[in-house]
Amino acid sequence: MRILVVDDSTTMRRIISNSLRAVGYEDIVEAGDGQQALQTLDGVNLLLTDWNMPNMDGLTLVKTVRSSAATAQLPIIMITSEGARDEVMEALAAGVNDYIVKPFTKETLGEKVKAIIR
Numbered sequence: 001m002r003i004l005v006v007d008d009s010t011t012m013r014r015i016i017s018n019s020l021r022a023v024g025y026e027d028i029v030e031a032g033d034g035q036q037a038l039q040t041l042d043g044v045n046l047l048l049t050d051w052n053m054p055n056m057d058g059l060t061l062v063k064t065v066r067s068s069a070a071t072a073q074l075p076i077i078m079i080t081s082e083g084a085r086d087e088v089m090e091a092l093a094a095g096v097n098d099y100i101v102k103p104f105t106k107e108t109l110g111e112k113v114k115a116i117i118r
């Protein structure tokens with residue numbers, strides 16, 4: 001069960017990764033933007049991605065992942081501060097399975113991850 005955590009903030013990546021470990025997920029890889037993420041997808045079972053990032057943002061990453069046959073079915077959770085309804089609708093339309101709005105608790109993160117990989 002390998003999880004890829006994508007965020008341009010090293011602090012946020014650490015928070016997300018530590019939260020995942022706290023709820024029992026140990027196999028975690030990280031990327032700092034969408035481009036790096038695309039090069040890190042091999043063997044990944046779940047993608048957790050930020051929205052706002054340099055080089056390639058999360059929405060573009062989601063669309064790119066969904067457009068490739070190899071990753072079209074990969075579960076994706078968007079983690080974003082963009083809590084506005086329009087952004088959430090846009091992320092869902094692009095193919096994310098679920099979303100989490102910052103700030104979040106590790107319990108919320110754990111529940112969403114568990115629900116999506118079941």
Ligand SMILES: [Mg+2]
Pocket residue numbers: 007008009050051052053
């Ligand atoms: Mg960001």
